[in-house]
Amino acid sequence: MKLCYAVGALAIVLAATLGFLRQRNQDAETRALTQARALAADVAARRPHPELAFAAVVGEPPASKYPFLRKRRWLLHPEAARVGRAVDDKDAHDLVAQAQRAGEVARFADDGTLTLALRAGGATAIVRLRPPGGKQPLPWGWLLLAIGLGGALAAAGRGRALAGAAGLALCAAICATMVAGPGSARLLVGLAALPGLALCWAHARGALAGLGRHGFAYAYVTPAGLGLLVLVLVPFAVGCVLGFFDHARGRYTFVGFGNFREILGSAEFYATLAVTIAWTAVNVLLHVAIGLALALALREPWVRLRGLFRVLLILPWAVPNYITALLWKGMFHQQYGAINTILSACGLARVSWFSGFVPAFAANVVTNTWLGFPFMMVVCLGALQSIPREVYEAAAVDGAGSVARFFRITLPLLRPALVPAVIIGSIWTFNQFNIIYLVSEGKPGGSTDILITEAYRWAFERGERYGLAAAYGLIIFLVLFAFCMLATRKRRAAEVT
């Protein structure tokens, strides 16, 4: 039942966002039309406009002495002529012909350009322009209201079938409004939603009473909760919706599962996924191995200057990780980098680190290992402290060697602390953006990119494909979610046995 409400609430948010995007596109079109009309009027009056990609005035020739010469004359707009667009554009001809009959014709092309022909006086002006990118803010009030409704639903009707039905009706109503657009549909749907609202209110009153009892607590949680809602959950919901849209020049077009099909159907995705998994596994393995080895060494009773070693060894954790990344990028520089200087001093050949997959991947791994082992070391140190020495002494008395002691005592007793650390570490590494982005920069040819950098590149480096990037984000989320589920289930199972 709870799940039902969670799904309902999410559906409301999704539908609302979807509707807003749609509305925004419509608004963009309206604004473009208004702008085009004003421009066309200006063009007809022969006032220049530098921002026009294409403009012309088609004049009916004045009554000629030679009617057989009567034909359309294209008076090129001076600015447009400089742009050099072909005037004998068939679409333009057709539009002008239609406009001369109808007064005004507008046509949106798939790439977002708008062509508008307008009859003004004796002449017909035709302009073509790109609608301005969507710079209109989303109606946040409505979005928050929708989310609030979803939340109220979830809270109000816990365990009540009737309220559940009402909630679902309300959901459907809001979805339909948002998708069906303005006008009579809104009214109808609003009416349909009224009984649902009434039922919800009846149940919400119970919840409100509870709210009064715990008012103080809620008042304290609300600011942070609201912050979280607006800046994490809303972006997450928006990201989910964006995944189903394609973005081109400020306009969003609904493409259904198109983005996902594009991603899952490309061989590169699986290559990137494989690289990401290899990257995570290698790094976490190295972090744990090095961290555990150092922790065990530090714990030995013969170690002098233990505090100093510990302080120095966690230094990488203290360095901001973008500085670490840039610093190692310098170390791996082919000509001036420290690593190659050492190699050539040892009589080895200099390596061009970022021209092959294996060295570039290795460079990333070295950087990330340097950065990440201190965390595991500190976790291991903490956990080792909680293992009493008597256990080892007892084992030694029973004749267990150091290897047996490590595998039979240390490892099992470290598990409870190590497993959560490994889970957190895996998630961090899986999304370790800065290292890949700054050290190898995906070189050579994007082969060392992991999923998160790939998503980033689609959004900000390859033509603003926000929709595709959001779809990538969703896939990353699902992969991590599945991983967490599996990991915690395994952990629970291990705890039970």
Next chain:
Amino acid sequence: MAGHLFLSAATFLTLLPVLLVVRKAFTPGHAFAADLGLHVRDLTLVHFRQVLSAPHVGRQALNSLAVAAATTVIGVFLACTAAYAFARFRFPGRRAGLTAFLVVQMFPATLLTIPIYVILDHLHLLNRLSGLVLVYATTAIPFCVWMLKGYFETIPRDLEDAARIDGASRLGVFVRIVLPLSRPALAVTALFSFMTAWNEFILAETFLSREDAYTLPVVLAQYVGQRTTEWGHFAAGALLTALPVMVLFYALQKHLVAGLTAGGVKG
């Protein structure tokens, strides 16, 4: 003996890159060689002088400071109220809320970069530091909440009850008793928020495109960008930028570990 050798080797490898950067910052030229030798006559402050006299650098440092300070104030304020409620009161939705704060902490901000970018674009908050502050504060809050909740739970309830009996209001108890008592934890939380904001690179790089709006990480990344590689300047700038937060980190690290693993173990 072998153990000491192992530890020393590991420590040397750990320190090497840092030492190289320090050396680079004080020696002329931009090559980044593996040479630890240092001649006193080579020492120079020229990199520092050039980095500090770059255009906009004062403004950019101020940007970083302002963003970090605002993040700290907002983060701590929001986190301490929420953490107090989670620690002291039992109310419907408490478990769900705590879990939400934990899950959110696991999914880093980079994943939300794209939607946030689109949203900030619509809100006209790109290129504004306020946009960055909002995002950073939310990234820092979940950790702060878990950390503070742990601390608040150690404050004896009797203290609060006594104050209530003496006529203090609920708000009064929180402000006059609980907050002063948890000053150490508040300090840790504040420093953590500050570090988060001060060290963040990619969101700043994505959201800011005007040079006078840059924060320091973006400036540093530019010294070793696609076209230019001014390692000397980078090294000097990195020292100036990172040293304060590294000191902070050492002051904080015990609490950081406790906070991170506590969240993990309980989840």
